[in-house]
Amino acid sequence: MSYIQNVYPIQSRDAIARDVFDYVVACPDIASQSHAGQFVHIRVAGHTLRRPISICEVNREKGTLRLVFEVRGSGTEAMSMLSVGDLMDVMGPLGNGFTLLSPDSRAIVVGGGIGTPPMLETAKHYAENCTAILGFRDAAHVILDEDFDACGCDVRLATDDGSKGHHGFVTDLLRQRLEEGGADIIYACGPKGMLQAVAAIAEEFGVRCEVSLEERMACGIGACLGCATPIRTADGGMTYKHVCKDGPVFDAKEVIF
Amino acid sequence: MANLKVNIAGVEFKNPIITASGCFGFGREYEKMYPLEKLGGMSLKGTTYAERLGNPPPRIAETASGMLNSVGLQNPGVKHFIKEELPYLLDKGTVIIANAAGSALEDYRMLAEELDQSAVDMIELNISCPNVKSGGMTFGASCESASEIVREIRKATSKPLMVKLSPNVTDIVSIAQSVEAEGADAVSLINTLVGMRIDIESRRPILHQNTGGLSGPAVFPVALAMVWKVANAVKIPVVGLGGVEKWQDAIEMMLAGATGVQVGTAMFYDPYAPLKIIEGMNEWLDRNGIADVGEIIGQVRPW
Numbered sequence: 001m002s003y004i005q006n007v008y009p010i011q012s013r014d015a016i017a018r019d020v021f022d023y024v025v026a027c028p029d030i031a032s033q034s035h036a037g038q039f040v041h042i043r044v045a046g047h048t049l050r051r052p053i054s055i056c057e058v059n060r061e062k063g064t065l066r067l068v069f070e071v072r073g074s075g076t077e078a079m080s081m082l083s084v085g086d087l088m089d090v091m092g093p094l095g096n097g098f099t100l101l102s103p104d105s106r107a108i109v110v111g112g113g114i115g116t117p118p119m120l121e122t123a124k125h126y127a128e129n130c131t132a133i134l135g136f137r138d139a140a141h142v143i144l145d146e147d148f149d150a151c152g153c154d155v156r157l158a159t160d161d162g163s164k165g166h167h168g169f170v171t172d173l174l175r176q177r178l179e180e181g182g183a184d185i186i187y188a189c190g191p192k193g194m195l196q197a198v199a200a201i202a203e204e205f206g207v208r209c210e211v212s213l214e215e216r217m218a219c220g221i222g223a224c225l226g227c228a229t230p231i232r233t234a235d236g237g238m239t240y241k242h243v244c245k246d247g248p249v250f251d252a253k254e255v256i257f
Numbered sequence: 258m259a260n261l262k263v264n265i266a267g268v269e270f271k272n273p274i275i276t277a278s279g280c281f282g283f284g285r286e287y288e289k290m291y292p293l294e295k296l297g298g299m300s301l302k303g304t305t306y307a308e309r310l311g312n313p314p315p316r317i318a319e320t321a322s323g324m325l326n327s328v329g330l331q332n333p334g335v336k337h338f339i340k341e342e343l344p345y346l347l348d349k350g351t352v353i354i355a356n357a358a359g360s361a362l363e364d365y366r367m368l369a370e371e372l373d374q375s376a377v378d379m380i381e382l383n384i385s386c387p388n389v390k391s392g393g394m395t396f397g398a399s400c401e402s403a404s405e406i407v408r409e410i411r412k413a414t415s416k417p418l419m420v421k422l423s424p425n426v427t428d429i430v431s432i433a434q435s436v437e438a439e440g441a442d443a444v445s446l447i448n449t450l451v452g453m454r455i456d457i458e459s460r461r462p463i464l465h466q467n468t469g470g471l472s473g474p475a476v477f478p479v480a481l482a483m484v485w486k487v488a489n490a491v492k493i494p495v496v497g498l499g500g501v502e503k504w505q506d507a508i509e510m511m512l513a514g515a516t517g518v519q520v521g522t523a524m525f526y527d528p529y530a531p532l533k534i535i536e537g538m539n540e541w542l543d544r545n546g547i548a549d550v551g552e553i554i555g556q557v558r559p560w
Contacts, residue, residue, distance in 0.1 A: 003289045005528055043526055048324045048473045049317070050526055075319070091528065216317040216463075218324065218525045221289070223282035225302070225331045226317040240310055240331060245286070 003221055004030050005091035010084050011064060017143045019071040020114065021080045022056075023088070028063025030092045036121035037097030037187075037212060037249045040065065041220035043089035044075045050091065051075050052217050052244070054118035054189070056144075065090075068117035068143065094220050095248045098122050098187050098210055104129060105184040108177060108207075109153075110170050110198050112190020113137065116144055118212055120151075122187050128152040131177050135170035135190070139163035171197045178205045185210070192257060199252035209252035215243040222246075230256040259542035260549040261535070263297070265494045265517050266417035266442030268379050270297035270352050273550060274507065274535050277498050277521030278303055278356035278381060278421070279328065283342040284349065290528050295535065298352030300381050300445075300519060301342075305358050306368040308334035318454045318463035323473030323500070324522060325452050327466040330358050330386060335371045347376055354419070357410075358383040365396075365406055366413050373414035380416045382407065382441075385423030385448035387470045394448075397423040400435040407439035419443040419496065424476075424483055425451050433487040433495075445496035445519065446487060447480045473522040476500040481513055488514020488555055502530060504537025514555040 008027035016022045030040065034055055041050040057066035071077045082088060100122070101107070107126040109119040110133045123130045132148040135158040142164055148155045156173045157165025166173055171194070174186070178201065188198040189212035202209035215227040222245025231241040232254050241247065261272035275298040276287070283301050284293050293299065311331025318325040332338070338355070346353050355377040359365040365382075372380050384397035384406055396406045407420055420436045422429055424447035433444050449470025454463040462468070480499025488495045497515030501507055502523035510518045523530040542550060 003286075003528075005290065047319065048322065048522065048526060049319045216315045218317050218326070218522075219280070219286070219528075220525075221286040221528075223286040224280055224317075224326070224525065225282075225311060225328050226326060228311060228314045228316055228328075228331065230313070238310075240314075 003091060003094065005089070007087040007089050010082055010086050010088055013082070013084050016068070017141050020141070020143055021069060021071070023067045023082070024064050025067060025088050025090060026064050027090055030090060031058055031063050031065050032060055034058045034065060034093040035097035036100065036125065037118055038093040038095050039248060040067065040090050040092030041094055042079060043091070044078045046078065047075045049075070049218055050220060051079060052094070052220060054212070054248070055093065056117035056120050058121055070114040091220060095244055096246070098249050100125050101185055103127065106182065107131070108133060108174065108183050108186045110174055110186065110188040110190070111135070112170060112194040113141065115188070115190030115212070118189050119187060120144055120147055123148055123153050124151045130154070131156065133158070133170045133173045133177065135159070135194070137161070169197070170194060171201060174198060174201050178207065183207050188212070195252070195255070196257035199255065199257070202252060210249050211252045211255060212248045213243050213250060213255070214248070217244055220244045232256055259539055259547055261539060263516050263551060265496065266379065266419060268352055268417050270517060272297040272535050273511065273517045274531050275300055275352070275354065275496065275517055275519045276524070276531055277519035278383065279326070280521035280524055283338070284346055287524070287528060291532060294350030295532055296351045297517065298354055299346075300354040300356050302332055303330045303356045303358040303383050303386060304332045304335050304338050304368070305330055305360070306335055306364045306371070308332065308337065313465045315463055315465055318469065320452065320454060320471060320473070321475060323471055323475035324525075325454060325464055325469035325471055326449070327464045327469035329466065335368050339371060339375045343375060343377065352378045354379045354381050356381045356383050356421070358386055362406060362409060366409050369410045369413035373416055377416065379419060380414060381419045381421050381445060382410055383421050383448070385421050387423070387425060387449055387451050387468070394423050394425060397432065398426055400431050403432050404435045404439050407436045407441055411440040417442045419445050421448055422446040423448050424479060429483050430486050430490045433491050437491045437493050441493060443494045443496060444487060444491065445498060447476070447483055447499040450476055450479065472500065474500045474502050477506060481509055484510060484515050485513035485557065501534070502527070504534045504541065507534050507538055508541060508553065511550070511553050512555070512557040516554055
């Protein structure tokens with residue numbers, strides 16, 4: 001495996017919710033190596049650090065990656081100013097993706113807010129065998145629900161204020177889903193508190209669970225050791241692993257939240 | 258094609274560009290992007306006698322034209338380094354520099370003894386890490402403590418010894434002179450400058466250690482001035498680092514008196530930065546009809 005870094009043309013750009021942007025970038029060499037759950041590292045003019053952005057969809061035939069991100073600060077804001085035809089400086093694919101079981105396995109993906117995009121490529125793998133549980137602040141912030149619908153998933157929405165779907169948390173819907181029937185694997189990405197709660201429910205129901213973590217990052221490839229996250233060792237101790245190289249996907253059982 | 262070879266402390270480098278410690282791991286990651294043999298040398302991740310876990314996250318914060326880090330010398334320890342990392346690096350066709358760090362004199366001594374028996378080409382003694390609670394930068398903060406540690410390490414190893422200096426001192430020149438007097442074969446400067454960022458909503462410093470080390474283009478002029486002052490005050494070779502991102506920066510460093518130039522933070526935004534610097538430097542030398550890069554060392558014409 002090699003890391004690729006180059007500039008690539010932006011094929012499309014959409015604003016899909018408040019402060020959330022949806023880009024398709026033509027980067028065939030990176031796309032041909034990319035898997036669900038991996039990320040790319042985007043250089044932003046005027047900023048020292050690249051921005052790690054999860055891969056939302058991979059289209060190997062067209063040689064494109066779909067990247068959906070939220071404006072959180074000046075870096076992502078500058079990224080959101082890029083237009084169709086502009087060049088995006090992309091490095092990738094980076095990190096380890098989700099472990100995909102055979103497509104007839106029963107999967108549950110849980111996405112919280114901007115943790116939703118990396119779940120889409122995973123959901124596509126399982127199609128109608130996947131339940132997609134997606135949570136957002138309110139109806140105005142709901143993203144990608146139609147994309148999950150289109151790939152055949154059973155989509156269940158939750159919003160904090162009840163303006164769309166279930167009034168409450170994704171964890172309520174996860175518990176409900178697991179009470180309806182079993183699952184072979186759960187994947188989750190979102191705020192740490194949500195991941196911790198999802199991991200606890202997965203453990204309670206005895207279902208394997210993988211979570212995708214986020215941390216402030218510099219090199220993106222495991223050289224600088226900046227993006228450390230505490231991980232439980234086999235003997236019950238603690239060590240630091242790195243989100244960029246060892247993750248971003250970890251077995252929920254080993255994560256110390 | 259100009260001659261890019263330089264000699265630092267008796268070690269020949271095929272070109273003056275060295276990847277800076279802490280930014281390049283043990284070389285394995287960037288090797289997935291280009292062959293390491295293109296580099297003049299690699300200063301490897303700061304290594305201590307015993308394994309260190311490093312500091313709790315967050316360890317990284319962005320700043321204007323730079324960044325802060327507080328990694329805290331996370332490393333697998335020198336024995337692991339010599340057994341698991343070094344053999345892999347020895348046939349890469351580039352100079353291997355071990356960066357040696359510690360928290361007590363005794364640690365440094367044991368570490369130096371291990372490295373002395375290893376196949377590394379050079380030791381860069383790190384007495385300038387701002388991110389560890391004890392040792393690190395405190396050794397590099399005064400002439401007395403810097404002299405003491407270099408004296409001890411000099412006894413423990415006959416390897417070429419380069420001492421990496423901290424800019425967080427009153428007078429870096431006198432510290433450079435002190436380590437030269439104790440037998441250092443070269444000095445490298447600067448390590449990072451102590452800095453801080455605060456999240457105004459949570460009122461928490463962004464770094465878990467509250468403060469960290471500032472690097473990146475923001476520190477380049479500070480580094481350049483220190484390199485110039487030190488190069489004018491010592492006879493041993495000076496390796497310049499701090500915010501070098503493009504070939505022009507490397508030439509400035511050499512004009513100021515550096516024999517070698519390390520590149521660090523720039524690789525985070527442009528992983529190919531060291532190679533572009535080597536290429537750009539070579540073209541500039543050719544354009545100016547300079548046959549040997551050594552001819553520009555210290556050739557700034559001060560007012």
